[in-house]
Amino acid sequence: MSSGPWRARAADNVAPVAPLRVPPGVNAVLDPVAALGRAVLERVRKSGMLALFALEAVSHLVRPPFYWRVFLSALIEIGFFSLPVVALTALFSGGVIALQSYAGFSQYHVQSAIADVVALSVTRELGPVLAGLMVAGRVGAAMSAEIGTMRVTDQIDALRTLSTHPMKYLVTPRLLAGVLALPFLVVVADILGVMGGFIVATSKLGFTPDAYISATFAGLAASDVLVGLAKAAVFGFLIALLGCYHGYTSRGGAEGVGAATTAAVVAASILLLAFDYLLTDLFFAS
Amino acid sequence: MTAAPVPKIRIRGLTKAFGPKRVLDGIDLDVPTGTSFVIIGGSGSGKSVLLRCILGLIEPDSGVIEIDGENVLTANAARREVLIERIGMLFQNGALFDSLPVWENVSFGLLAKRGRGNRITRAEARTRAATFLSQVGLDPSVGDLSPSELSGGMQKRVGLARAIASRPEILFFDEPTTGLDPIMGAVIDGLIVDCVKKLGSTAIAITHDMASARRIGDEAAMLYRGKLIWQGRAADLMDSGNPMVDQFTHGRREGPISMELRR
C-alpha cells in the first residue's frame, strides 16, 4: 500500500466487533478488564506503527530527493529560535544546583565539590534533559500542529498528487534537523548552566572565579560532555519523530489537531525521560 | 469481443464503506481518453470519496481501478506512484500549502519533478507560475501572497492553477466553480475545456452547477446511494428522462429522491 501502514487507517474502516453475549451482572466485572485489555492492545499497536513510521522516515534519507529548504527551516526553527528558552533554563538550573549543593555540602565542609557537581549534573543530565523538554514543548507541538493541519485540510493528500512523497517531504528533513539541532542547543545549555553555577558561586558563595573555573575543568571529562550530546541527538530524534507522527496521523478537524499536539508533547516528554534512563544506564552505570 | 480502445480510466465493482455506511456500492465507470466526465450527486453521496479512491488516497474495499489498462489497486507502491503522478487534482477545499507563497504552490509540481529530466530553476518556476495565475484570472502579484491572505474563490483558482501547471494527462476537479461568481465560473469552465481539448487531457469533474456541468462535460453520471444510477451525455442532463436525475438537476423538492433530512 503506497500510503504506508500507519496512515489514518480509520477505526471506522474496521468492522465493529459484535459485543459478547453475557448475563447482565457479569458485564460490570468484565467491562473494566476488557477496557484494560483494549488499552494495552492499543498501546502495542501504536508503538508498532510508530516504529514503522520511524523506519520509513529514516529510509527516505538515502533515497533522493532530499528537501533542503524544509530541512534548513526546521533547523533554524529548532536550533536558533529555541536558543533563548534553552539558555535561560540552563542558566537558572546551574545556579540552583550551586545553591542546593552548597546547602548540603557545607555541612561536611566539601564546598569545593560544588563546581564539580554543577558541571557534571549540567553536562550529563540537566543540559540534555531540560533542553529536550523545552524543545519538546516548543517545537514538538509546533510540528504536530503544522503537519496535523496539513493532514486535516488535505494538504498531505495534495502533496501526493504533486509527485511528492509526504513522508520524504515533511518528516525526514525534520527528523534530521532535530538530530543535528539538539546537540548544538545542549552545547549552549552546558556553557550557560556552568555559567549559572559560576555566577552564584562567585557572587554568593565566596568562590574566587579562578578557583571555580579550574575546579570545573578538573572535575569534567570529555566523555561527560560527549555522552550528553549523544543523548541530545537521540532526544532531538524522538521529539521530531513524535511531533511528526502525531501530526501525520491526526484526524477530526481542529479538535483532532489540538489533541495530536498535546499527545505529541506528552509522549515526547515521557519517552525522552525513559530514553534518558536507558542511555544513562548504558553509558554511566558500569 | 470488440477491440474497443482502452479507456483512460476504467472502474469495475468499486465498493467502499466507512463502518456500516456503504458510501460506494458497486461503481462501474469508463472514461475514454480525451473526454471530460461530469459527476453529479447529492451532498455526501460519495463523489469526493470516488475521486480519492482513484487517486489512491482512500483504499477501497473491493473492485478494480485501471488507469491506461493497468490496475492501480494491485500495483506495487512504486508503480502506483507512477500511475498516480499522471493525475492532477483540484481539491474541494483548495488544499493549498499554507507554509508556501502562492507562486510556489502553483509551481510545486514543476519543482517537484526537477532532477527527473525536467530542469527548471526557481526563477523560471516563478515566471511560469505568473502565467498560470493570469490564466485563472489572478494578478501575478498575487504570487507573493500567502494562501491565507486570499479569498475562498481566489484560493480555488490558485488550486486550479496548481492542478493544471504540470499538464497532467488526467485532471480531477472537485467542485471547481463552487464559491466563484458566475462570470469567473464561466471563465474557469472555459479553462477546463481548454485543458481537455488542447492538451488532450482526460477529466473528471464534480459539480453541483448544471450550467457548468453542460459546459465542461462530454459525458455525465449521477451518483446516488453508492451507485451510478444514470450515465449519459452531459448535454442531456436537464432532460435525461430519468426521474431522479430530473428532480436533482431541476432542484425540485418533490420526487423520487427524498432528502433524508432527519435520520
Ligand SMILES: Nc1ncnc2c1ncn2[C@@H]1O[C@H](COP(=O)(O)OP(=O)(O)OP(=O)(O)O)[C@@H](O)[C@H]1O
Ligand atoms: N475519511 C472518512 N471517514 C469516514 N467517513 C467518511 C470519510 N470520508 C468521507 N466519509 C463519508 O462518506 C460520505 C461521502 O463523502 P464525500 O465527501 O464523498 O461526499 P460528496 O459527495 O463529495 O459530498 P459534497 O458534495 O458535500 O462534497 C459522507 O457521508 C462522509 O461522511
Ligand SMILES: [Mg+2]
Ligand atoms: Mg465532495
